Amino acid sequence: MVRVMCSGRIDLAHILRAFAKGADGVFIGGCRLGECNYLTHGNYHALNLVLLCKKIFEHIGLNPRRLQIAFMSGGEGNLFAAEADDFSKTIKELGFIGQADRIGPSQLEAVLADVGRLVPFITIEKHAKLTARLKDAADWENHFSLAEIKQLFDQVASYVIDPAKCQACMICARSCPVEAIEGGKGLIHVIAQDRCIRCGTCLNACPPRFGAVTRIDGGPVPPPLPVDKRTIVRKGGQEGKKSTSTERALP
Amino acid sequence: MEYPDQYNQDISTNKAVHIYFAQAIPLITYIDESCLYLKEKKCRICESMCKNEAIDLHQISRKMELKVAAVILSPGYDVFDPKVRDEYGYGRLQNVVTGMDYERLLCATGPYEGRILRASDKRHPHNIAWIQCVGSRRDSEGDNDYCSAVCCTYAQKQVILTKDHNSGAACTIFHNDVRSYGKGFEAYYQRVQEFPDVRFVRSYASIAGEDPETRNVIIRYATESQGVKEESFDMVVLSVGLNPPADHKALAKTFGIEINRHGFCQIDSANPMVTTRPGIFVSGAFQGPMDIPESVFTASAAGSQCGELLNYRRGKLTTDRIYPPERDCAADEPRIGVFVCHCGSNISRVVDVPDTVASIRSLPHVVHVQDQLFSCATNSMKAIVDTVKEKALNRVVIAACSPRTLEPLFRDTLREAGINKYYLDMANIREHCSWCHVREKEAATAKARDIIRMSVARSIDLEALQEFDLPVNKAALVVGGGLAGMTCALSIAEQGHDVHLLERESELGGTAKRLHSTLDGRDVQADLTKLIRRVYSHPAIHVYTDAVITEATGYVGNFVTRLTSEKGVTAIEHGAVVIAIGAEEYRPVEYLYGEDERVLTNLELGERIAREDDTVSRARSVMMIQCVGCRNEDRGYCSRVCCSHSIKNALKLKEINPDMDVAVAFRDMRTYGFNETYYREASRKGVRFIRWTPADPPGVERARAGDGRPVLQVALTDSVLGKRLAFDADLLVLAAAVIPPESAQEIASLFKVPLGPDGFFQEGHVKLRPVEFAASGVFLCGLAHYPKLIPEAVNQAYGAAGRVLALLSNDIVTVSGAVCEVHERTCTGCGACAAVCSYGAIEFRKAKQGQKAVVNPVICKGDGLCNAVCPTGAIVLKHFTDRQILSQIDALIPESTAAK
Numbered sequence A: 001m002v003r004v005m006c007s008g009r010i011d012l013a014h015i016l017r018a019f020a021k022g023a024d025g026v027f028i029g030g031c032r033l034g035e036c037n038y039l040t041h042g043n044y045h046a047l048n049l050v051l052l053c054k055k056i057f058e059h060i061g062l063n064p065r066r067l068q069i070a071f072m073s074g075g076e077g078n079l080f081a082a083e084a085d086d087f088s089k090t091i092k093e094l095g096f097i098g099q100a101d102r103i104g105p106s107q108l109e110a111v112l113a114d115v116g117r118l119v120p121f122i123t124i125e126k127h128a129k130l131t132a133r134l135k136d137a138a139d140w141e142n143h144f145s146l147a148e149i150k151q152l153f154d155q156v157a158s159y160v161i162d163p164a165k166c167q168a169c170m171i172c173a174r175s176c177p178v179e180a181i182e183g184g185k186g187l188i189h190v191i192a193q194d195r196c197i198r199c200g201t202c203l204n205a206c207p208p209r210f211g212a213v214t215r216i217d218g219g220p221v222p223p224p225l226p227v228d229k230r231t232i233v234r235k236g237g238q239e240g241k242k243s244t245s246t247e248r249a250l251p
Numbered sequence B: 001m002e003y004p005d006q007y008n009q010d011i012s013t014n015k016a017v018h019i020y021f022a023q024a025i026p027l028i029t030y031i032d033e034s035c036l037y038l039k040e041k042k043c044r045i046c047e048s049m050c051k052n053e054a055i056d057l058h059q060i061s062r063k064m065e066l067k068v069a070a071v072i073l074s075p076g077y078d079v080f081d082p083k084v085r086d087e088y089g090y091g092r093l094q095n096v097v098t099g100m101d102y103e104r105l106l107c108a109t110g111p112y113e114g115r116i117l118r119a120s121d122k123r124h125p126h127n128i129a130w131i132q133c134v135g136s137r138r139d140s141e142g143d144n145d146y147c148s149a150v151c152c153t154y155a156q157k158q159v160i161l162t163k164d165h166n167s168g169a170a171c172t173i174f175h176n177d178v179r180s181y182g183k184g185f186e187a188y189y190q191r192v193q194e195f196p197d198v199r200f201v202r203s204y205a206s207i208a209g210e211d212p213e214t215r216n217v218i219i220r221y222a223t224e225s226q227g228v229k230e231e232s233f234d235m236v237v238l239s240v241g242l243n244p245p246a247d248h249k250a251l252a253k254t255f256g257i258e259i260n261r262h263g264f265c266q267i268d269s270a271n272p273m274v275t276t277r278p279g280i281f282v283s284g285a286f287q288g289p290m291d292i293p294e295s296v297f298t299a300s301a302a303g304s305q306c307g308e309l310l311n312y313r314r315g316k317l318t319t320d321r322i323y324p325p326e327r328d329c330a331a332d333e334p335r336i337g338v339f340v341c342h343c344g345s346n347i348s349r350v351v352d353v354p355d356t357v358a359s360i361r362s363l364p365h366v367v368h369v370q371d372q373l374f375s376c377a378t379n380s381m382k383a384i385v386d387t388v389k390e391k392a393l394n395r396v397v398i399a400a401c402s403p404r405t406l407e408p409l410f411r412d413t414l415r416e417a418g419i420n421k422y423y424l425d426m427a428n429i430r431e432h433c434s435w436c437h438v439r440e441k442e443a444a445t446a447k448a449r450d451i452i453r454m455s456v457a458r459s460i461d462l463e464a465l466q467e468f469d470l471p472v473n474k475a476a477l478v479v480g481g482g483l484a485g486m487t488c489a490l491s492i493a494e495q496g497h498d499v500h501l502l503e504r505e506s507e508l509g510g511t512a513k514r515l516h517s518t519l520d521g522r523d524v525q526a527d528l529t530k531l532i533r534r535v536y537s538h539p540a541i542h543v544y545t546d547a548v549i550t551e552a553t554g555y556v557g558n559f560v561t562r563l564t565s566e567k568g569v570t571a572i573e574h575g576a577v578v579i580a581i582g583a584e585e586y587r588p589v590e591y592l593y594g595e596d597e598r599v600l601t602n603l604e605l606g607e608r609i610a611r612e613d614d615t616v617s618r619a620r621s622v623m624m625i626q627c628v629g630c631r632n633e634d635r636g637y638c639s640r641v642c643c644s645h646s647i648k649n650a651l652k653l654k655e656i657n658p659d660m661d662v663a664v665a666f667r668d669m670r671t672y673g674f675n676e677t678y679y680r681e682a683s684r685k686g687v688r689f690i691r692w693t694p695a696d697p698p699g700v701e702r703a704r705a706g707d708g709r710p711v712l713q714v715a716l717t718d719s720v721l722g723k724r725l726a727f728d729a730d731l732l733v734l735a736a737a738v739i740p741p742e743s744a745q746e747i748a749s750l751f752k753v754p755l756g757p758d759g760f761f762q763e764g765h766v767k768l769r770p771v772e773f774a775a776s777g778v779f780l781c782g783l784a785h786y787p788k789l790i791p792e793a794v795n796q797a798y799g800a801a802g803r804v805l806a807l808l809s810n811d812i813v814t815v816s817g818a819v820c821e822v823h824e825r826t827c828t829g830c831g832a833c834a835a836v837c838s839y840g841a842i843e844f845r846k847a848k849q850g851q852k853a854v855v856n857p858v859i860c861k862g863d864g865l866c867n868a869v870c871p872t873g874a875i876v877l878k879h880f881t882d883r884q885i886l887s888q889i890d891a892l893i894p895e896s897t898a899a900k
Helices: A010-020 A042-058 A077-094 A106-118 A117-125 A146-154 A173-177 A200-205 B035-040 B045-049 B100-104 B151-165 B185-194 B248-253 B290-315 B353-360 B380-392 B402-417 B430-434 B441-460 B483-493 B509-516 B524-537 B602-610 B642-656 B675-684 B744-750 B792-806 B832-837 B864-871 B882-892
Strands: A026-028 A067-071 A157-162 A213-217 B071-073 B096-098 B127-134 B170-177 B198-202 B205-210 B217-223 B227-233 B234-239 B278-284 B336-341 B366-372 B397-398 B426-430 B466-470 B476-479 B499-502 B543-544 B548-555 B558-565 B568-572 B577-581 B600-601 B621-628 B661-666 B689-693 B699-704 B710-718 B723-729 B731-736 B776-780 B812-815 B820-822 B844-847 B849-854 B875-877
Touching: A010 A026, A010 A042, A010 A106, A010 A117, A010 B882, A026 A042, A026 A077, A042 A067, A042 A106, A042 A146, A042 B864, A067 A077, A077 B151, A146 B205, A146 B568, A157 A200, A173 A200, A200 A213, A213 B776, B045 B127, B071 B248, B071 B290, B096 B100, B100 B151, B100 B234, B127 B151, B127 B205, B127 B217, B127 B227, B151 B170, B151 B185, B151 B234, B185 B198, B217 B234, B278 B290, B290 B483, B290 B792, B336 B353, B336 B441, B353 B366, B353 B441, B380 B397, B380 B402, B380 B577, B397 B402, B397 B441, B402 B426, B426 B430, B430 B441, B441 B882, B476 B568, B483 B499, B483 B509, B483 B524, B483 B543, B483 B577, B483 B792, B509 B602, B548 B744, B558 B577, B568 B882, B577 B792, B600 B602, B602 B642, B602 B731, B621 B642, B621 B710, B621 B723, B642 B661, B642 B675, B642 B731, B675 B723, B710 B731, B723 B812, B776 B792, B832 B844, B832 B864, B864 B875
Parallel strands: A026 A067, B071 B278, B096 B234, B127 B170, B127 B234, B170 B198, B336 B366, B336 B397, B397 B426, B476 B499, B476 B577, B499 B543, B577 B776, B600 B731, B621 B661, B621 B731, B661 B689
Antiparallel strands: A157 A213, B205 B217, B217 B227, B466 B812, B548 B558, B558 B568, B699 B710, B710 B723, B820 B875, B844 B849
């Protein structure tokens, strides 16, 4: 049992971690919908998260029933016990994770790790749906569709810097929250794709007059510029690829 | 030697030397009157066994003299003893128990450790009956004629707990009206009805005897369809009512106060905390039978009235607590101490504590593990303090109960030990483990190990957090100038604080303006006029009428509220706010209301009676319909006041014309407490009561009576005759629901407090914090909380004043350190966090690298939604960080078992 002050605090990464660690099921308990102890109604967020995660499970071939959410007040211990019993029964029926789902342990780990890496991206892309308040239970099932999840994974955004346009100004590098942009003054910037969380901050940060960052949805990412070709020589220098930028002063 | 254990209702035994009960305060053993030495001057074994020589068998009671300025009487109540009447069979039939006995049987610390067993054969009963109103609502000798106010709901609670223990148990409740009049009680009643094998039977039931073979109890009761019937039950619970305290006469004599004819305190219904002697106040059930929330707010209310008397001495006897300086252990290796609590036997009779202790020793960073009988006992807490100092611990894990109750206490223990209080983690191995796995000892022990291991893992990542000290503005704002708002404002002002009182309308008074008398005959208008005069003449109260709040900002101790009023535009700075915006009367759309002027509401009838309207005095017959607009699909709750309101009006009508034919069409008469006696009086005076059910509601149409006069004809099915009857009424009075005020939503969002499912304001805790909100600095009283009678509104208004004073009498207020914080470097300024923070705690500031989120820690309530929506993890809920949560998850499934 992991205590959080509000079920809305629960992150997709927490759920994935539990399954990656070998948990056979994850149960989330929240307050009754519409009866938030705070003003924020975070239990709706938790519900959305569960609905999303269930679809992701379907997408990757795990049984979505391994994840369960139930709503109850602090005074409804009996309801909690009943829900917990019910869930235990479900999980016992489903059997061990992986085995029952016919996914090998290493494959399971790999697939969960893949999804795990996309958590920030999913959080951004699905922000509106993850923070919606679904008051009608009839809307739950179709809040997220399988096709939508497939598209989400097929069309994962990547951000790349066009070496021909980069002015090596450091603005994007300084704005990157995870310091995934390599380069320095006079060195063409390159996004380290393995560290990038796909938040798109660099795209917004790159001054429009340069427009060096582009977003690629789902396509292959061009290989990074070799390190020895990143140096910019200014004022008449012809080395490297930066001939267009030489006249402009850097900010 | 063992003697009947009084705490367990004499069902089990205990020794003469014992602890009263597991959570008793102080938690020390004492010797009761069953001691052999005290009785026969024998034994004295304990005296010689005690190493500390702490036993003194020669103690005698001492007289003490205390000089005080005020006294609060809160002696509570006694439980009705069914032995006074043989017919209840209590004491004579083994399987007849009282509600109190049953309460102990249900409890984990009870005589059978939470197993419900019957006395005759120590077997689980499967078919249990409750008989309501035992000792209450009865005229007979030895019984009480009032309603005990709490039994309907406590019996329902026992049904739910019984179903919890044994979902197959059949539960039958014999009642005469289910009085679910409290906040949330009607919904609770609905819930109980939905359980399978739960029956509510409306009938007086009597104990007919027992089956000599099985010792089953036979109940005789009347049914509508089958006449008198006998049925056998494995066990019968008598829902015993509330008696005045047994020594009420002596108490009254000692304090020189008067008691009423029931033996409870004689109170002034305009101020129910006041006794007949100035300076002596009363709180709790000695006022009359009441539930926990009422009891809690009368306590704080009586406190507030003492505060009014004693304000000039406030703080004179207080001493500041001095804590040792806090050791900075941020850079130190974690050194964890784990204390595993037996909780008497609450934990240890299920969880193998020694085994658990042994398993924890080998966990990383754990340098100390010990078990304790009660970790919350004074000596145990001292042991924790000493061990932290001795072994230089910098993390403490208490494996005991839910953090909900005792976390503040243990945090304080850490401060005493000189380390930051956020280095504490509580592993709940009681509610989450021993209590719910009573019959699975091994699995429970394994689970306890898991819980503690997770807690230890989390504790490694805990950080020292700073709390914030804020100055407190000494003024209060009271929103709503009705009876509750004015009463509350006066009590606060009497204790030396400026109060700004806001009224939306152009004069003070609220709903009370439309009420003319109370059931016990007080002149509401005279009281109200006096109250308004006192408010206007009080130098510290500033009244704003025609007030509209335009903006409310700030936080506990430091609010700023802007408004327009007859005084123009004002900005008020205040430290606390009380929401007392009242409620409204439902405008019926049913029963020809609004279409025929002979159909009116209870409030309208009261007004017509007051102005001696002809339509009332000339009426030959008046019909009243209860539960109009509530206890239905639109509004599930019970409006609480309408039954008493109708009785009051019915009695008034009988006063005007004793021959007037007055009938009340009701579902359950909910004249709880002493109001029951007026219900009886109405009945005696010839007011007729006819019951209807939602499946078969009354029908109303315009018609002519036998004598040709135009009347409203009300059709009702008589449940006894099973026939539809028609009543001719000159006036039809609707007991219209009390509904939340129209402005509730607006005021709620201005002050950032929640509304409950019924649309009334949602207090911090239904039972224990009935005048506060989860948001600190905001308080609640009056009808905005839930419908209530005038004395109850006054109780709550003083109660809110008491809590406001508890805040305003401090110069500083401390707010939690478990709030959110932004790491500027990783914030991308995307705004996702601010979008989900309904408290408005997050703002954006221009920084070197663009817009960055900044949390105002004082406004932040620590729910952590922002943390979950932040794509970069820049905003972090301290004390519940990703790292702390993931460490817990990782610790649950150790690597070795993960690869299965």
